[in-house]
Each structure stands twice: as structure tokens, then as C-alpha cells.
Amino acid sequence: MKKYGNGLLDRKLLRELALRQSSGTVGLLYVQLAGGGDNGRTIIREWAREQPQLFWWGDMGADACLLLHVPGRDNRALTALLQASRLTLGTRLQALDAPPLLGDTVIAHAGRGHSPEREVLEGIIRARARALRTAESAKEAAGGGASGSEAAEGEALDSSRLWPDRSAAPGGAQIGSLAAVVPTFGPQARVSELARLFEGNARIQGAVIAEHRRPIGLVMKEKLHQLLAGQYGLSLYWDRPVSRIMDKQPLIVEASAPVEQVSQLAMDRDYGRLYDIVLITRAERLIGAASIRAILESITSLRTEAARTASPLTGLPGNGPIRMELERRIRGAESFAVIYADLDCFKWYNDGFGFHAGDELIRFTARVLQAALPAESGAFLGHIGGDDFIAVLAAADGEAACREAIRRFEAGVGAYYGAGPLPQTTDREGRALDRNGVALSLSLLACGGGGSERPTPERISREAAALKKRAKAEHGSVYVAGRVGGNQHGEGRL
Known part of the structure; x- marks a missing residue:
């Protein structure tokens, strides 16, 4: 032997x-x-x-x-x-x-x-998962830690199923969370090897062709069967290298790509490739694949969860998605900013102008904040409840977003007071205030990403609330800036 x-x-x-x-x-x-x-x-x-x-x-x-x-x-x-x-x-x-x-x-x-x-294929899955866990443990022992996406990879590879029937994107909407183990062959492997693999495993729908862990092609079971079923298919291809018959242009996406974006790319393919599996890489190295069924089920799950947790007043994500976004940013390597928004004297407005007018003012504030965030930057806006909002965005965009939000709010809030003189503005206890109308208070908190000190969502919330308190002590619409672990270092208004 x-x-x-x-x-x-x-x-x-x-x-x-x-x-x-x-x-x-x-x-x-x-x-x-x-x-x-x-x-x-x-x-x-x-x-x-x-x-x-x-x-x-x-x-x-x-x-x-x-x-x-x-x-x-x-x-x-x-x-x-x-x-x-x-x-x-x-x-x-x-x-x-x-x-x-x-x-x-x-x-x-x-x-x-x-x-x-089955013994060999499932054995490779288990052994590969163990190898990844060992590597991550060594990295953590050296002080490197494990990123959320790497942990998700290890979890996906640790499945005993060769191809999951169902898959969701727990804790996020990145395609990497759907990466499932997929059989991988070198370009010199024989067509017969793939045919035997598919014949003995009904749940496996495709195999990746890779060199040095970089995917270069794809073979789908149904297409291989069609090829071999032709009049001379077996004699022509059975002992040929798989590189001769593979699809050399499969859909390959990075693990960080949003699931919905990948779904659109997959659906934009020509009909012959519409249901081909999607190959997922990290730094151009294959980590797994996702079936179209898994992607569509994930999108359905995400949209259902988003609808369930969204604010019925503004349609913005609620507390669950807000926490998930903060945790995702904390795990990342980039610094980010958190803007905590609140309306001063909102109770005075709600009591004096009515609940319906109060709801309209909250919706106006949501539109102002959404418009102030930089377009196509991945910024996130959530509705905590009542007149409280939170935005998460790139650190470099924080101050500009605060200034733009204040500008838009001051330019448009007057339309919500109606005709006639403005009633005396009071605080929550009914005491007269030396100010006119509702103001927008913002706290801007800078958070470092991937450093030795990683804040928690709870700490971010506490420090943002402390900054907001300083902003509310000022007259008019204003923002106060600070950073996690540091002191307030600036404020601004129009």
C-alpha cells in the first residue's frame, strides 16, 4: 500500500x-x-x-x-x-x-x-476546527486576543454537519458568520475524485478549487453530473484535472461584506450561476462558503429581528441592535465615535403642544440626525426610546456630524411651534427657564478600537450620559466632546 x-x-x-x-x-x-x-x-x-x-x-x-x-x-x-x-x-x-x-x-x-x-470528511472538519482553536488559544496566550470574526470562523468549522440546512448570522450581518465548511481540492485533483465525493454525500452541493488556500475555481455537483452525463462525458473528463472543468469566475467575497450586499451580488449573476455557492475569504484566504438558501434565510431572520426590535415611532433600530453595533465596533481595529442625542425641554413641549406634536418632533429629530451622518460611511443610528438617540460612526466624522445636526435642528425646529407667541419654557418641575423652546443636546464620545483598553457598551453608555448632562446644562443646542477613559475636552454650538 x-x-x-x-x-x-x-x-x-x-x-x-x-x-x-x-x-x-x-x-x-x-x-x-x-x-x-x-x-x-x-x-x-x-x-x-x-x-x-x-x-x-x-x-x-x-x-x-x-x-x-x-x-x-x-x-x-x-x-x-x-x-x-x-x-x-x-x-x-x-x-x-x-x-x-x-x-x-x-x-x-x-x-x-x-x-x-463520511469518516474522512467529518474527520477533516473536526481536525481543522481543533487546529484553529489551538491557534487562537496560542494567540490569546501571547496577548493577541481573538477577534469576533475569527471566533465565528472557528465556530462554523466546528460543526459536525457537512452542509448546514439552516444558517443565521448571530450577532451581526456579515457574510463571514455564514461561512460553512466546504470540500477543497487542488487544481490537479481528478474529476473522478469530485464525482465520488458528490455521489456519496447528498448534502454537499459544491467543491472549491484552491491553491495555497486561495480559491481559484468552483465545481457544483449538478453541473458536474450534467457534464459527465453527456455522450462522451465519462471518457473525456473522468481522469482529467479538475482545473479543466471548474468555473474560473465564482463569486468570492470578503468575510466582512454585509449579507444583504452579497445577496444582491449573488442575485445579479447570470441564471446559470444563480444558485452556485458563494466563496468566503479573509485576507484572500478561503474560510468557507455559503449557500444561497443560507444567505436568504439569514436576510429573512435579520429583517424579522430588525422589525421586531425597531422603534414603532421612527422605524430606527432599538436597544438590541444598538448593543450589537457597539460590540461590533469595540471588537474592531478602528477607532469610532458615539453621539448620544437628547431633546432639552421635551416634556414642556409634549405637555404644551400635545402628544401627537411630540411624536412629530421626535420623528423630525430622527430625520435630522440621519441626514447629519455621512452618507455611505457605514454610520449607524438607533432610537433608545422617547427623545433619546444614539449614533455610531467613524471617529473622524464625529464633530462634523454634531455640527450638521445642530444646524439642521435649529433651522427646522421653529416650524413645530406653530403660529403665535411661544409659551414660557419650563423644566420638568414646571420652573421657568431662561431659554426659548426645545434644544438639541449632544454628547460626542471618542472610543479607541482594538487597543489594550477596550470599553464595554455599559461604560460607553455611562460616559456618554455624563457628557450629555454637561451639554444639557448649557443654553441652546450644543455638543460636548470627550473620550472613554478621559476628561471632557471640548464643546461646540452654532
């Missing part, structure tokens, strides 16, 4: 795996070569020659899976062998410029009864 196979589900491998499964335990050692693929393969080949328990090495381009066998039903011996193998091979591969990911798992033992194809 040779120890090297061109791809994953080689016919000889499946026969050998089934035989060894009946007489002992089989483990899988997964290696992902981030760089230096040729040098990495040479190191693996030399190491494999020294391993008597290793009976197969499946070369998948940027990935490799090595199978080891221990007679008997005691998993402890196999676990010890896998740990030792991961350590020794990992030590040798550290010489590469880009250290690889390594993971291992038990994939088969006597009496389990699963098909060899």
Missing part, C-alpha cells in the same frame, strides 16, 4: 480505510500549509517515510490529511500516537516561513459502521 494519494477520496484509500476500520482504530492528522507548499510537502514526505503506523497521505494542495492506524479498540494508544505525530511533524514544519495549522482526531474504530467517505 503506497503512502501517497492524489487527492482525498481515492478508491484505494477507501478500501484500505474500510479494512482497517474493521480491525482497529484510525486517526487523521490534518495539516494546512499557509505558505511554502512545495517545501512543506517535502518535509511531510520525509516525515511520512519514518512512520510505520501511517498508511496514507492525501495531498489536497494547500491541505494534507495523513491517516494512521493502531490495531485494537483502545483509543488511548491512537490518541497518544496522534499527539506525538502532531508534535514531531509540527516541529519540522516550523522551519517554514509561514507555520502551518495542525489538528488531529480519531476518525474510525471497529464497530462504528459509518461509510469511509
Whole structure:
């Protein structure tokens, strides 16, 4: 039995795996070569020659899976062998410029009864997930922490399902949260390997062709079946490299892309590609794929949740989405600004002009704040409740947005007082104030992103409220600026 196979589900491998499964335990050692693929393969080949328990090495381009066998039903011996193998091979591969990911798992033992194809594929999923968790733990131990998107990747890869029926975007609306494990092959893999994969796994709809973890093509099950079903399909393509028949222009998106934007891109494709899976990358490296069904279900879920939590008065996102947006910004590497908006003397207005007029003033304030935020910048506006609003935007845009909001508010609020003289303005206790009408108080809080000190949503809320209190102590529409952990450092008005 040779120890090297061109791809994953080689016919000889499946026969050998089934035989060894009946007489002992089989483990899988997964290696992902981030760089230096040729040098990495040479190191693996030399190491494999020294391993008597290793009976197969499946070369998948940027990935490799090595199978080891221990007679008997005691998993402890196999676990010890896998740990030792991961350590020794990992030590040798550290010489590469880009250290690889390594993971291992038990994939088969006597009496389990699963098909060899399923054992190998699910084993790779588990081993890869373990490799990612190990890498993240090492990063956290070194003080690097794990970003939310990286954690989402590990969670997606840890699924035992080869292709989820359902998928949502928990905690956000980025396509990376929908990344599911997808079979990956190198461009020299044979068409026959993909055909066998699809034949034995009804839930797998497509396979990615990649070089050094960078996707270069896609093969969908239905299209491959159509190709092979032609009059000369089997004879022409069965033993050809998959690069000859792959779609060289699949839809590839970065993990940070919004789900709705990706949905639009997917629906804009020609009809023949309309239901092809979408490949998801991070820094141009493949992290998974999403089916059209998963994307559409996610959008439905997001819109339903947005409608459920939105303010019925303004239609703006409520407290749940506000917190999610703050947490997303806190996890990010960029600094950002938070604007907390409140109407001074709103109770006086509501009591004197009526609840309906008060609702209209709140809607006017929402429109003012929305118009003051920079267009197409990813700025977020939420309605906390009553006359309180919160905006989250890029740090550099904060002061300009505050000035524009005050300008627009002062220019338009007079229309809500009606004709005739303005009644005496009073505070909440009914005491006369030395000011006329409603004013807009803004607190502008600068928050650093990705630094050693990461604020919490609660801390941001407390400090923004303290700044707002300073703004409300001033006459007229005004903003007061500060930063998390620092003191107030400026204020402005028109």
C-alpha cells in the first residue's frame, strides 16, 4: 500500500480505510500549509517515510490529511500516537516561513459502521476546527486576543454537519458568520475524485478549487453530473484535472461584506450561476462558503429581528441592535465615535403642544440626525426610546456630524411651534427657564478600537450620559466632546 494519494477520496484509500476500520482504530492528522507548499510537502514526505503506523497521505494542495492506524479498540494508544505525530511533524514544519495549522482526531474504530467517505470528511472538519482553536488559544496566550470574526470562523468549522440546512448570522450581518465548511481540492485533483465525493454525500452541493488556500475555481455537483452525463462525458473528463472543468469566475467575497450586499451580488449573476455557492475569504484566504438558501434565510431572520426590535415611532433600530453595533465596533481595529442625542425641554413641549406634536418632533429629530451622518460611511443610528438617540460612526466624522445636526435642528425646529407667541419654557418641575423652546443636546464620545483598553457598551453608555448632562446644562443646542477613559475636552454650538 503506497503512502501517497492524489487527492482525498481515492478508491484505494477507501478500501484500505474500510479494512482497517474493521480491525482497529484510525486517526487523521490534518495539516494546512499557509505558505511554502512545495517545501512543506517535502518535509511531510520525509516525515511520512519514518512512520510505520501511517498508511496514507492525501495531498489536497494547500491541505494534507495523513491517516494512521493502531490495531485494537483502545483509543488511548491512537490518541497518544496522534499527539506525538502532531508534535514531531509540527516541529519540522516550523522551519517554514509561514507555520502551518495542525489538528488531529480519531476518525474510525471497529464497530462504528459509518461509510469511509463520511469518516474522512467529518474527520477533516473536526481536525481543522481543533487546529484553529489551538491557534487562537496560542494567540490569546501571547496577548493577541481573538477577534469576533475569527471566533465565528472557528465556530462554523466546528460543526459536525457537512452542509448546514439552516444558517443565521448571530450577532451581526456579515457574510463571514455564514461561512460553512466546504470540500477543497487542488487544481490537479481528478474529476473522478469530485464525482465520488458528490455521489456519496447528498448534502454537499459544491467543491472549491484552491491553491495555497486561495480559491481559484468552483465545481457544483449538478453541473458536474450534467457534464459527465453527456455522450462522451465519462471518457473525456473522468481522469482529467479538475482545473479543466471548474468555473474560473465564482463569486468570492470578503468575510466582512454585509449579507444583504452579497445577496444582491449573488442575485445579479447570470441564471446559470444563480444558485452556485458563494466563496468566503479573509485576507484572500478561503474560510468557507455559503449557500444561497443560507444567505436568504439569514436576510429573512435579520429583517424579522430588525422589525421586531425597531422603534414603532421612527422605524430606527432599538436597544438590541444598538448593543450589537457597539460590540461590533469595540471588537474592531478602528477607532469610532458615539453621539448620544437628547431633546432639552421635551416634556414642556409634549405637555404644551400635545402628544401627537411630540411624536412629530421626535420623528423630525430622527430625520435630522440621519441626514447629519455621512452618507455611505457605514454610520449607524438607533432610537433608545422617547427623545433619546444614539449614533455610531467613524471617529473622524464625529464633530462634523454634531455640527450638521445642530444646524439642521435649529433651522427646522421653529416650524413645530406653530403660529403665535411661544409659551414660557419650563423644566420638568414646571420652573421657568431662561431659554426659548426645545434644544438639541449632544454628547460626542471618542472610543479607541482594538487597543489594550477596550470599553464595554455599559461604560460607553455611562460616559456618554455624563457628557450629555454637561451639554444639557448649557443654553441652546450644543455638543460636548470627550473620550472613554478621559476628561471632557471640548464643546461646540452654532
